[in-house]
Amino acid sequence: MRSKGIAAFLALMFFSTVSIAVPRYSPARPDPMATPGELCHRKDPDFIEYRYKERIPYCVRNVSSELKADIYDYYKVPQEKRRFYTIDHFIPLSIGGSNHAENLWPEHRKIKELRINLENEVYDDVKSGRMTQDEAVAKIIKAKMNPPLPYAQEYFRYRH
Template sequence: MRSAFVLAAILVTACGPSVDPGSHLSGRTSLQDRYPLSPQTSLTPGTTCKNASEYRYPERIPYCNRSVSTSLKNKIIKTYDSTFQYTIASMPRNDFKIDHYIPLCMGGSNDNTNLWPQHKSAYAYTDLLEQKLCLHMERGHMRQVAAIDYMKYAKNNLDEAERIDQEVDEIYGEL
C-alpha cells in the first residue's frame, strides 16, 4: 500500500495534480484544493474588450492591449483566497499566472471580472488550445463566439481539453 502511495506522489509531483475541476468544492484534502482548477464564475464570469486599442481578424474583434498591474494581480489572488478559502498567496508565485478567462486574442478584457489565478497544472492544458483557436480566428475559419465557447468549456473541463483540441482540428482543420 505504501509503495502505491509513493508512486502516486511521484506522479503528481512530476505531472501536476490530477484534473478534477469540481474537487475544490469538497474538503481541502490535497494540494490542488489550495487553488482553483477553473475560474470561479461568481468572481470571473469573463468579459470582452470595451475600449479597443485596435480591431483584429476578418471579423474585426475589439482587441485590448495587455494591461494588468501587479497590484491588480495581487488583488485577484487575495480575493480568490478570501472568498473560497484557497491558499494561493502562500504558494510559490511562479506556479501561477493571472489568466484572462476570455483571452485577449479572442477579444477579452483586462477587467478583474475576466481575470483569475491559473495554476501551471491548468494552463498546461489550455494554452496551446488558446493559440490554435486564435489562429483559426485570424485566418477567418472561426468566429469569436465559437472560440470563446471552446475556450471557456476547456478551462472549466480540463479533462476534456484534448478532446476539444481534436474536435477543433476535425471541424476547422489542422494548423
Template structure:
C-alpha cells in the same frame, strides 16, 4: 498540488470560478485581433489588480512560478484586462494547467483568424468550458 513545504495546496483551482471570473471581451473584430503584435498593445494587468484576484480565490501565499494571473478569454481571442476576466491559473495542476490552456488559446486563435470559427464563438467556448 504540493506547495514548497510539501503540503497540499487546496486552493489551486483547475478552472476559474464563474462567479468570480465570468469572462469579459474587449473586441471580437478579426481585423484587430489577427493583426500581428496585437496582444502587446493591450496587455496591461498591474500587480495592484493581480493581488485582489489571488485573495478572491483564497490564495494567500504562492511560490514563484506556481501561478499566473491569466485571462479567461485570452487577449489573443479579444479578451479584456478587467477583473471579470482574470483568475489565478496554476502551472502545476493536472490535468488542466496554464500550458494546456495556452495550447487551446493558440488553436482557437488560428481557427478564428482563418475564418473557420468566429471570435464570438471562440470567446464563448473558452469562457464556458475551456
C-alpha cells in the same frame, strides 16, 4: 503505555504536517461569479484596434501588480504558492478578451500546460475566419471550466 503516547503524538505530528503541505484551496477553474469573462470594447482604455475580418475589438495587455494581487487574494492563493500560478485572461486578449478583473483568474501552471496549444489554435481559427468570436469564446470557456481534473487532483494532492 508511554510508547503508545509517543506513537500517537508522532502520528499526529505526521498527519498535521501532511495536511499543511496540501493546500486547502487550489482553483482548478475560474469562479463564474468573480470571473464570468469580459470582452474588450471600443471605449475600454486598453482598446487599440479592431482585428480580423470580424472586426473584433482588441485590448493591449495591461494588468497591474495590484490587480494581480487582488485576484490572488480573492481566490485565496497564499503568497508562498503564487509562483506556481499565472494570472490568466479567461477570454484571451487575442480573441477579444479584456484586462478587467471579471476576465482574470489565477491558473495553476500545470493546468495551463495541459492545453498549451488551445489558445493559439483558437486564435489562428479566428484570425483566418474559420471560427467566429462567439465560437472561440465558447470553446475556451468549455476547456477552462472543464480541466482534466484526474491529473490535476493528483498533482495538487502531492505537490502544491
